[in-house]
Amino acid sequence: MIRFENVGLRYGMGPEVLRDVSLHISPRSFQFLTGPSGAGKTSLLRLLFMTLKPTRGSITVFGKDIATISSREMPMLRRRIGVVFQDFRLLDHMTTYQNVALPLRVRGKEEATYRAEVEELLHWVGLGERMHVLPPVLSGGEKQRAAIARALIDQPEILLADEPTGNVDPPLARRLLRLFGELNRSGTAVVIATHDLTLMDQINARRMILDQGRLDVYD
Numbered sequence: 001m002i003r004f005e006n007v008g009l010r011y012g013m014g015p016e017v018l019r020d021v022s023l024h025i026s027p028r029s030f031q032f033l034t035g036p037s038g039a040g041k042t043s044l045l046r047l048l049f050m051t052l053k054p055t056r057g058s059i060t061v062f063g064k065d066i067a068t069i070s071s072r073e074m075p076m077l078r079r080r081i082g083v084v085f086q087d088f089r090l091l092d093h094m095t096t097y098q099n100v101a102l103p104l105r106v107r108g109k110e111e112a113t114y115r116a117e118v119e120e121l122l123h124w125v126g127l128g129e130r131m132h133v134l135p136p137v138l139s140g141g142e143k144q145r146a147a148i149a150r151a152l153i154d155q156p157e158i159l160l161a162d163e164p165t166g167n168v169d170p171p172l173a174r175r176l177l178r179l180f181g182e183l184n185r186s187g188t189a190v191v192i193a194t195h196d197l198t199l200m201d202q203i204n205a206r207r208m209i210l211d212q213g214r215l216d217v218y219d
Contacts (some may be wrong), residue, residue: 007057035210082156096153097131
């Protein structure tokens, strides 16, 4: 589904943030991405989501080299990827329900076809009583859960999550991890960036360790 070959990344004229990164994300796979702060995990996720292009090397997503993908093709490819970044990116003028339903609306689906599904997912992540409030009213943990629900609602082929349990308590973190596991078993490849070793110990999954811009992979 995704392949990196000797990828390097730098910002401007600065030093390389990522160096000679090679990896592949297979269908239905589950992997953790870990490493110290500043190692480049968020940059790697942005490359996976195609909001950055590498300085060197090649990245292939769904069989397409991103260096040659047209601007018209890019949104269609991104719709096949669910993403949860640390800044949440919720729209403050929309309710929690509307934020979570947004990917389905963008695809032109009628609300009657997805209302029950959105409400069920919101209840599952503990936001059943908060679905009609606006994001500024939500706590950090609630915003995190809303962002996760929005990423999951369209059953993406790949889910990328940057510290998805960083703002929730341990019981909810375990519950969210079970949700990621269920999504994976239904066919979605999952990539979770996390510092939480306890979280990683709960699932027997591949570990990708990023340190000083270099990636080691342990199956």
